[in-house]
């Protein structure tokens with residue numbers, strides 16, 4: 001069910017799992033669209049992904065609770081990005097199941113449907129609209145949210161304007177809203193993209209190496225930002241920067257991936273002391 005969008009048109013879908021008719025729900029942790037009655041927002045069960053016989057994911061099982069900030073670590077090639085590809089529909093699993101809440105079967109959906117069901121992803125490279133201002137980027141992100149009624153004469157309501165203000169503060173770009181996004185630093189672009197994701201109020205946010213290429217100061221501010229989001233969103237963060245992971249994991253669960261499956265899971269302190277993790281990743 002692919003459909004090419006014309007300028008100003010908003011994607012609407014009648015597919016199961018779509019949020020077309022759930023209405024705007026700014027300021028809520030989770031919408032009525034995802035059934036999280038058992039406390040989890042994401043269930044990956046026994047997922048295998050084979051590329052010409054090579055198993056990038058090998059019987060991977062992992063759950064994320066509603067409101068959790070889960071850190072994923074592990075060596076290069078462990079399958080972290082592939083896991084995000086499976087969740088977002090970019091890659092199909094050869095076996096196993098992936099559910100968003102209790103009822104939404106991600107394997108039956110394409111990338112667009114999964115995004116609209118409420119899973120937002122940030123890739124490593126920032127993809128902002130460079131010619132547009134910071135404010136316009138956030139506004140465009142809001143327009144791309146299909147829960148907002150499509151209109152040729154889109155005008156921000158005061159609630160939506162307030163939402164943009166709130167996000168600008170959160171992403172440390174208030175006062176810079178008129179600047180062209182192309183003129184921002186790498187770190188600021190990353191924050192803007194996180195802001196654009198947040199404008200669409202995803203139920204689950206996936207961040208792949210959000211602090212790669214950032215300065216130390218930017219990394220520290222990104223940790224602060226994520227700590228502010230804690231509990232308000234369900235978030236999965238893949239990162240190699242252990243200082244950053246320690247900052248945001250706190251007492252929460254960290255999953256260590258290795259050769260396509262979960263090698264260890266526990267608090268940062270627990271996984272750091274796990275001999276198998278030291279062996280394959282953290283070193284002695």
Ligand SMILES: Nc1ncnc2c1ncn2[C@@H]1O[C@H](COP(=O)(O)OP(=O)(O)OP(=O)(O)O)[C@@H](O)[C@H]1O
Nearest residue numbers: 051054055056074075076077078079080081082083
């Ligand atoms: N499309 C593909 N075709 C073939 N092999 C692939 C494909 N995508 C990933 N792989 C392989 O699958 C394995 C897992 O890759 P993945 O990118 O998921 O690792 P990662 O944990 O994200 O690593 P990094 O920390 O370096 O980002 C790697 O060996 C990679 O080469």
Ligand SMILES: [Mg+2]
Nearest residue numbers: 080081082208
């Ligand atoms: Mg990766």
